[in-house]
Amino acid sequence: MQHKRDTPLRSDAQRNRERILGVALTELTRCPDAPLSAIAKKAGVGQGTFYRNFPNRETLVLEIYRHEMQQVADSATQLLQELPPLQALRTWMDRLAEFAMTKAGLADAIRLATGAPGSPAKPSPTPVAEAAELLLRTAEEAGTIRPGVTADDFILAIAGLWQMTPTEDWRPRAARLLDLVMDGLRAGAARP
Numbered sequence: 788m789q790h791k792r793d794t795p796l797r798s799d800a801q802r803n804r805e806r807i808l809g810v811a812l813t814e815l816t817r818c819p820d821a822p823l824s825a826i827a828k829k830a831g832v833g834q835g836t837f838y839r840n841f842p843n844r845e846t847l848v849l850e851i852y853r854h855e856m857q858q859v860a861d862s863a864t865q866l867l868q869e870l871p872p873l874q875a876l877r878t879w880m881d882r883l884a885e886f887a888m889t890k891a892g893l894a895d896a897i898r899l900a901t902g903a904p905g906s907p908a909k910p911s912p913t914p915v916a917e918a919a920e921l922l923l924r925t926a927e928e929a930g931t932i933r934p935g936v937t938a939d940d941f942i943l944a945i946a947g948l949w950q951m952t953p954t955e956d957w958r959p960r961a962a963r964l965l966d967l968v969m970d971g972l973r974a975g976a977a978r979p
Contacts, residue, residue: 803830803840808854814829823837823841845900848900849900852897856914860918864921867921871929872922873929876925880968884957884965888951919941923941930977931973932976933975933976934975934977945968
């Protein structure tokens with residue numbers, strides 16, 4: 788029996804679930820058809836616990852994707868509490884780049900999970916777009932970026948992240964790309 792999303796898990800069950808997701812992310816990025824039994828063993832959980840959380844490969848892969856996307860989205864609010872708006876936006880962009888590389892590493896596993904007829908659909912990027920919108924509006928209100936940039940504009944501007952592969956030394960290239968985007972966002976800001 789799978790838990791409903793709005794039913795909170797016991798703390799030990801939540802830790803097991805998080806551990807499975809962490810191990811699965813590593814293993815499926817390395818090998819898209821890694822055996823689920825090997826993932827359960829490396830996570831230190833039994834088969835019953837594993838399959839209670841993730842009844843099949845598709846559920847596991849899509850939950851990793853959703854979980855990673857939600858982690859990036861949730862970090863926007865935290866960063867705005869800790870940093871000035873412009874710095875929060877730039878730091879969040881680095882986290883988004885990490886997510887892009889995670890997604891690229893999982894691309895084969897996602898294709899396997901969603902490619903067959905009747906397979907579940909890949910989750911939409913709505914939480915990331917909403918987080919981008921929050922960060923952009925906050926930076927705009929602070930006068931540190933040009934007015935009127937939408938989340939859609941922003942995502943199109945950083946689309947180059949999804950062209951990089953996690954096997955190359957992507958960090959310096961991503962930093963240059965994101966710095967260029969930041970320069971464009973700052974151009975025309977009320978307070979340079």
